Amino acid sequence: xxxxxVLHRRFRGDGETDFVYVATSAAILGVDAPTGAIVDxxxxxxxxxxxxxxxxxxDAAQAASSLHDLIDLGVIRPVGEAQAPRAQLPPMPFPxxxxxxxxxxxxxxxxxxxxxxxxxxxxAGTGSKGAGKARMExxxxxxxIDFLLRNCGDRPQxxxxxxxxxxxxxxxxxxxxxxxxxxRATALRKRVHYSLTTNATLLTDEVIDFLTQHRFGIxxxxxxxxxxxxxxxxxxxxxxxxxTIAPRIQLLVAKNKExxxxxxxxxxxxxxxxxxxxxxxRFLTQELGFDEVGFAPVTAGLGRTYALGxxxxxxxxxxxxxxxxxxxxxxxxxxxxxxxNLGDLLRELHQGVNKAHPCGAGLGLLGVSTEGDIGLCHxxxxxxxxxxGNVATxxxxxxxxxxxxxxxxxxxxDCTKCFARPLCxxxxxxxxxxxxxxxxxxxxxxxxxxxxxxxxxxxSYGRILSRNPRFFARFETS
Amino acid sequence: MTNTDPVPPPVNVPRPRARIxxxxxxxxxxxxxxxxxRGDTRALTQDPPPTQYPYGCTxxxxxxxxxxxxxxxxxxxxxIERDLYDCYHTCYWPAQVPxxxxxAPSWTxxxxxxxxxxxxxxxxxx
Ligand code: SF4
Ligand code: SF4
Numbered sequence: 137x138x139x140x141x142v143l144h145r146r147f148r149g150d151g152e153t154d155f156v157y158v159a160t161s162a163a164i165l166g167v168d169a170p171t172g173a174i175v176d177x178x179x180x181x182x183x184x185x186x187x188x189x190x191x192x193x194x195d196a197a198q199a200a201s202s203l204h205d206l207i208d209l210g211v212i213r214p215v216g217e218a219q220a221p222r223a224q225l226p227p228m229p230f231p232x233x234x235x236x237x238x239x240x241x242x243x244x245x246x247x248x249x250x251x252x253x254x255x256x257x258x259x260a261g262t263g264s265k266g267a268g269k270a271r272m273e274x275x276x277x278x279x280x281i282d283f284l285l286r287n288c289g290d291r292p293q294x295x296x297x298x299x300x301x302x303x304x305x306x307x308x309x310x311x312x313x314x315x316x317x318x319x320r321a322t323a324l325r326k327r328v329h330y331s332l333t334t335n336a337t338l339l340t341d342e343v344i345d346f347l348t349q350h351r352f353g354i355x356x357x358x359x360x361x362x363x364x365x366x367x368x369x370x371x372x373x374x375x376x377x378x379x380t381i382a383p384r385i386q387l388l389v390a391k392n393k394e395x396x397x398x399x400x401x402x403x404x405x406x407x408x409x410x411x412x413x414x415x416x417x418r419f420l421t422q423e424l425g426f427d428e429v430g431f432a433p434v435t436a437g438l439g440r441t442y443a444l445g446x447x448x449x450x451x452x453x454x455x456x457x458x459x460x461x462x463x464x465x466x467x468x469x470x471x472x473x474x475x476x477n478l479g480d481l482l483r484e485l486h487q488g489v490n491k492a493h494p495c496g497a498g499l500g501l502l503g504v505s506t507e508g509d510i511g512l513c514h515x516x517x518x519x520x521x522x523x524x525g526n527v528a529t530x531x532x533x534x535x536x537x538x539x540x541x542x543x544x545x546x547x548x549x550d551c552t553k554c555f556a557r558p559l560c561x562x563x564x565x566x567x568x569x570x571x572x573x574x575x576x577x578x579x580x581x582x583x584x585x586x587x588x589x590x591x592x593x594x595x596s597y598g599r600i601l602s603r604n605p606r607f608f609a610r611f612e613t614s
Numbered sequence: 615m616t617n618t619d620p621v622p623p624p625v626n627v628p629r630p631r632a633r634i635x636x637x638x639x640x641x642x643x644x645x646x647x648x649x650x651x652r653g654d655t656r657a658l659t660q661d662p663p664p665t666q667y668p669y670g671c672t673x674x675x676x677x678x679x680x681x682x683x684x685x686x687x688x689x690x691x692x693x694i695e696r697d698l699y700d701c702y703h704t705c706y707w708p709a710q711v712p713x714x715x716x717x718a719p720s721w722t723x724x725x726x727x728x729x730x731x732x733x734x735x736x737x738x739x740x
Contacts, residue, residue, distance in 0.1 A: 488640020
């Protein structure tokens with residue numbers, strides 16, 4: 137029979153074990169040298185005849201037994217084997233887990249790269265974004281909570297994320313939503329987890345007290361030290377924001393520690409010419425006291441001056457590699473490390489996540505605009521083309537299902553030959569919308585970067601596994 | 615490499631002569647399924663064989679419990695902190711830990727990484 141190795145990626149750890157990432161199942165297998173050689177021998181375009189191959193092996197019995205194992209584990213399969221039927225959508229309506237409330241469209245900063253206000257915004261309009269209300273009213277906030285609790289099935293816990301604009305410009309709506317959610321959730325015997333993203337300019341003592349009291353997961357958008365922060369993250373008049381936010385972040389860090397809050401995250405937007413990633417990481421963790429730092433390349437249409445461009449990604453990958461060395465050393469010592477991008481990737485690799493959709497948008501997660509209109513996620517609210525109903529009148533299930541069908545990874549033909557598919561699944565819908573005008577398209581301008589990053593994750597996984605396999609216990613799901 | 619702290623030597627685990635190791639959770643599920651279908655895990659098989667097994671130490675039939683299928687010890691019931699945590703969360707085995715389904719659902723919520731902060735798990739008084 138003609139047999140062929142399925143889509144996969146080989147990588148090494150520190151020891152004598154080689155690894156195979158099987159992209160059809162997202163399994164990670166350790167293989168000894170002879171077994172690795174079998175994986176490689178069958179990794180040809182047209183495959184190989186197994187009997188002919190076995191006849192050439194010095195230890196045919198051992199080779200046959202390993203080949204048998206690899207076939208059963210789905211690493212080597214018959215050429216032309218009928219593919220498993222297309223993975224369907226999970227049973228719809230899929231229960232909601234997270235609702236992102238855009239409590240305001242206004243921002244007190246005007247970061248030059250912002251997708252809400254810059255040249256890449258989804259909605260037309262002058263002044264503030266779109267034609268929607270600038271602030272979410274208390275009624276809408278309460279309706280949103282009811283909507284979430286009505287549509288979360290029997291999940292014992294749901295999440296509410298507050299977003300903006302600058303979220304804290306509408307602190308009253310946040311307070312209303314949290315108080316109402318507490319009351320409703322208690323009645324329904326559910327738990328609610330809150331989180332929010334903020335630029336930190338409005339973190340007063342009162343706000344900090346409220347957020348830490350309700351154990352908010354807090355993410356601060358910050359680009360690094362004073363020089364980095366003030367390059368793009370400026371007030372309307374062009375004045376940098378670092379001097380304003382640094383003391384407030386310190387207050388937040390102190391209070392959050394005192395109350396043993398959730399880990400405090402920084403989110404860095406990477407643009408052309410940014411400082412080295414490891415330097416920024418060290419500044420934000422050591423100088424400012426963040427627990428975790430996530431880095432995201434800026435979302436940008438073609439030709440924006442701040443876009444990273446090809447060379448930028450090469451540099452970024454190199455710097456991610458440098459910071460990964462820190463992570464790996466910490467993991468081998470059994471310590472956690474706050475490089476969030478790598479931590480999230482390693483978690484997904486260890487669990488063997490195999491995505492049919494790139495993210496939870498439209499599935500377990502939805503966004504709500506200031507007026508209560510529902511979108512795929514916070515980045516899509518108020519884009520009329522992607523509207524999925526309103527929290528007062530209900531979710532447009534037909535539109536939701538239709539979008540998810542069109543956005544399924546199996547419809548993205550470019551992704552069928554890509555080993556990063558189980559994790560990427562075509563990438564962010566909003567990014568695709570900005571780049572190609574179609575949210576269901578694969579983000580092909582990102583592939584080199586994604587594959588490079590997944591590869592870095594695999595190599596890091598192998599090295600940690602060879603030296604301290606116990607580290608991954610923290611990522612296990614039950 | 616920018617971190618100057620010394621890296622400890624590799625964990626000295628006895629290595630069985632495995633040719634293929636199921637490393638991540640997905641691989642372990644697949645391996646358990648393959649073993650079940652081959653019918654050499656009699657203890658849990660029925661006819662027809664079940665397609666799902668409780669995840670936990672009992673799915674890994676190894677002679678002794680020195681290492682698990684990924685060559686480490688984190689999939690085993692030993693050491694004891696792992697035992698506590700796993701019997702509570704993932705295993706059907708009756709254990710002398712609080713019942714996580716009805717009476718103590720957040721017993722381990724203060725403990726993110728059981729191998730390290732198992733000491734933060736508090737007592738439960740019935
Ligand atoms: S978008 Fe690119 S990197 Fe992502 S799965 Fe598709 S081909 Fe792979
Ligand atoms: S579509 Fe993009 S921005 Fe929206 S949730 Fe998904 S990954 Fe995030």
